[in-house]
Amino acid sequence: MPWCLAALFGQAEATTQDFTLYISSGTWPINGAGGTIVDIWGYGDRAGSPTVPGPALTVYEGDNVNLTVVNNHSIDHNLVIQGVSTDLSAIPPGGSKTYSFTAPTAGTYLYSDTLNNSVNREMGLYGAFIVRPADGSNRAWTGGPAYTFERTWVVSDMDKSRWNDVAGSGGTIDTAVYKPNYFLINGLGGFDGMMDPATTLDGMVGDTALVRIVNAGQYSQSLHFHANHFEVLTSNGVRWPSPYQQLDTINVPPMTTADVLFHLNQPGHYPMHSHTSQMETANGIYLNGVATMIMIH
Amino acid sequence: MSIGNYQKLALALLLGAELLGLGTSAGATTINRTFCVSSLNKSLSGQSVAFWGFGDCGGRGGMGGSGMMGGGTSPGPVIELGAGDTLNLSLMINMMTPQEAYPYNGHTIHLHGADVPTSEDGVPETNNNAVNGDTYTWSPQTGHEGTYMYHCHVHTVKHLEMGMYGAIVVRPKDASGNLLNRITPDPATAYNYQQIYVLGTVDPAYHTASGDSTVFGDYNPQYFLISGKEGKTASSPAISLAAATSKKVALRLAGLHSTNATFAIKDSAGNLKSFTIYVQDGRALPTPKSVTSVDISPGQRFDVLTTLPATSGTWYPQVTYKRLRDNSPYATVYGKITF
Ligand SMILES: [Cu+2]
Numbered sequence: 247m248p249w250c251l252a253a254l255f256g257q258a259e260a261t262t263q264d265f266t267l268y269i270s271s272g273t274w275p276i277n278g279a280g281g282t283i284v285d286i287w288g289y290g291d292r293a294g295s296p297t298v299p300g301p302a303l304t305v306y307e308g309d310n311v312n313l314t315v316v317n318n319h320s321i322d323h324n325l326v327i328q329g330v331s332t333d334l335s336a337i338p339p340g341g342s343k344t345y346s347f348t349a350p351t352a353g354t355y356l357y358s359d360t361l362n363n364s365v366n367r368e369m370g371l372y373g374a375f376i377v378r379p380a381d382g383s384n385r386a387w388t389g390g391p392a393y394t395f396e397r398t399w400v401v402s403d404m405d406k407s408r409w410n411d412v413a414g415s416g417g418t419i420d421t422a423v424y425k426p427n428y429f430l431i432n433g434l435g436g437f438d439g440m441m442d443p444a445t446t447l448d449g450m451v452g453d454t455a456l457v458r459i460v461n462a463g464q465y466s467q468s469l470h471f472h473a474n475h476f477e478v479l480t481s482n483g484v485r486w487p488s489p490y491q492q493l494d495t496i497n498v499p500p501m502t503t504a505d506v507l508f509h510l511n512q513p514g515h516y517p518m519h520s521h522t523s524q525m526e527t528a529n530g531i532y533l534n535g536v537a538t539m540i541m542i543h
Numbered sequence: 544m545s546i547g548n549y550q551k552l553a554l555a556l557l558l559g560a561e562l563l564g565l566g567t568s569a570g571a572t573t574i575n576r577t578f579c580v581s582s583l584n585k586s587l588s589g590q591s592v593a594f595w596g597f598g599d600c601g602g603r604g605g606m607g608g609s610g611m612m613g614g615g616t617s618p619g620p621v622i623e624l625g626a627g628d629t630l631n632l633s634l635m636i637n638m639m640t641p642q643e644a645y646p647y648n649g650h651t652i653h654l655h656g657a658d659v660p661t662s663e664d665g666v667p668e669t670n671n672n673a674v675n676g677d678t679y680t681w682s683p684q685t686g687h688e689g690t691y692m693y694h695c696h697v698h699t700v701k702h703l704e705m706g707m708y709g710a711i712v713v714r715p716k717d718a719s720g721n722l723l724n725r726i727t728p729d730p731a732t733a734y735n736y737q738q739i740y741v742l743g744t745v746d747p748a749y750h751t752a753s754g755d756s757t758v759f760g761d762y763n764p765q766y767f768l769i770s771g772k773e774g775k776t777a778s779s780p781a782i783s784l785a786a787a788t789s790k791k792v793a794l795r796l797a798g799l800h801s802t803n804a805t806f807a808i809k810d811s812a813g814n815l816k817s818f819t820i821y822v823q824d825g826r827a828l829p830t831p832k833s834v835t836s837v838d839i840s841p842g843q844r845f846d847v848l849t850t851l852p853a854t855s856g857t858w859y860p861q862v863t864y865k866r867l868r869d870n871s872p873y874a875t876v877y878g879k880i881t882f
Pocket residue numbers: 649650651695696697702707
């Protein structure tokens with residue numbers, strides 16, 4: 247489970263935000279019918295506790311960010327924030343590095359390990375980097391659309407037998423072949439994605455949710471919302487013009503992000519799910535994978 | 544609705560004797576239809592593949608004719624209605640209905656994109672597992688013109704893939720309640736012809752597997768469809784339209800496939816022709832967009848308009864199905880417009 251490392255409440259001026267992430271190997275459960283235990287490599291906020299995705303890193307526009315990454319794994323790794331950091335060089339086993347930068351314009355960013363021909367990322371080395379407006383307001387950006395609450399959905403996929411099992415036991419992956427059989431939302435690949443309070447959109451009629459979608463996987467994600475259309479605020483960091491276009495299904499290609507605004511409009515329980523058939527399963531077992539609930543009271 | 548399903552169904556069937564034209568207020572129409580589900584086979588690239596399809600139970604005569612069996616097709620019948628109209632779409636399940644075993648027995652109809660309340664949403668997991676027949680009601684408003692879809696929402700990885708889907712078109716109406724030949728109320732969206740392209744992909748293994756099977760975790764599409772047909776070459780298109788020069792054609796694209804896809808229109812020399820996207824997912828674009836191609840992901844719809852040239856010729860609207868990982872193409876399926 248991702249945890250915000252930064253204070254969630256606003257501040258008036260730029261401050262320094264220090265983070266430390268530890269890379270190690272581990273295992274990760276896919277719960278419920280169709281579930282399993284997969285070998286992973288992940289970032290964690292404590293040594294020896296990798297998570298999928300890695301911890302969400304939340305900062306404010308203009309903050310001075312010092313992000314230290316400690317490599318406690320047996321091969322080279324790095325951490326690159328798409329569109330923010332530019333140092334692609336490796337952190338050797340046993341080494342560490344501090345990435346220092348100024349928090350960019352408010353929005354949602356993907357961080358991942360870019361080394362090893364997508365293997366390091368597939369194994370679980372990714373997460374969300376979230377920049378909130380400097381004034382601490384519940385807005386997508388300074389003066390931008392307001393929201394009642396926000397959610398981050400890091401979606402991804404794993405090919406257990408051809409990738410995780412092989413890399414986890416030190417083998418060499420044929421990266422030309424990728425047939426993922428697990429599809430994750432915030433690291434949850436089973437039915438538990440439907441019930442996770444950090445993932446579901448749960449609120450009152452009249453509430454507005456900002457949903458930050460980060461596709462850290464290798465497959466395109468086509469996410470369909472029941473109950474209401476949503477407004478598209480940004481895709482891959484590019485702000486859309488206002489009035490915002492309304493969709494009920496959004497395509498989020500690999501290694502891209504999208505911020506959408508969902509208005510909770512009518513009481514009831516509704517699913518949000520991938521509309522790509524196998525991505526609603528865990529190793530073929532329905533109803534799992536990339537799906538959660540919209541619960542409106 | 545969990546209470547009175549069968550009463551509602553019976554009422555819908557009685558009303559269904561006149562499928563159209565029950566005016567309720569000035570210009571607004573109530574449309575009552577009842578779908579059955581049937582088994583069918585398609586020959587795809589010479590192979591017989593089993594499908595399940597929706598169809599009007601017994602055709603226009605209500606319970607007569609083929610009666611309870613329906614004449615299901617995949618895609619199922621197009622449902623057209625006007626903004627402000629009410630659709631009461633009933634599903635009849637009976638002993639002739641093809642089904643999976645428990646817990647994936649029964650079927651529903653989900654009105655995809657309709658934003659209806661839970662009771663009308665056709666999702667068994669949220670609606671007391673109502674999978675044995677129901678009536679789904681929707682009244683699209685002005686401003687919601689465009690293309691929608693319906694599909695079964697039971698074990699969708701199986702049932703949708705079996706072909707249990709179809710398109711819904713919501714059109715603007717004039718003051719006296721007649722459907723307008725426009726995509727939206729905007730006169731700029733007027734068309735002379737409309738055609739619906741239902742995107743579909745087929746992994747035959749999904750058609751033979753059932754229940755909790757690992758087959759459903761590995762999608763390997765073998766056949767690629769527009770509106771239920773293969774159209775592997777420009778000379779054998781899946782769908783065609785004979786039109787007149789200089790006329791406007793509305794193409795309504797409905798994504799019921801499970802891959803990436805790109806739609807484009809080419810002339811006989813292979814040049815891309817431009818078209819304008821007016822509506823996506825049943826909502827007008829704030830600014831219409833003129834393009835020469837558009838990506839369509841599973842679940843999306845686009846309503847586009849193109850103007851045919853003044854001199855006669857042939858255009859080939861086409862869908863290239865692509866892999867989810869890297870967008871490399873599987874196959875292109877052709878449509879055709881002669882003018
Ligand atoms: Cu069904």
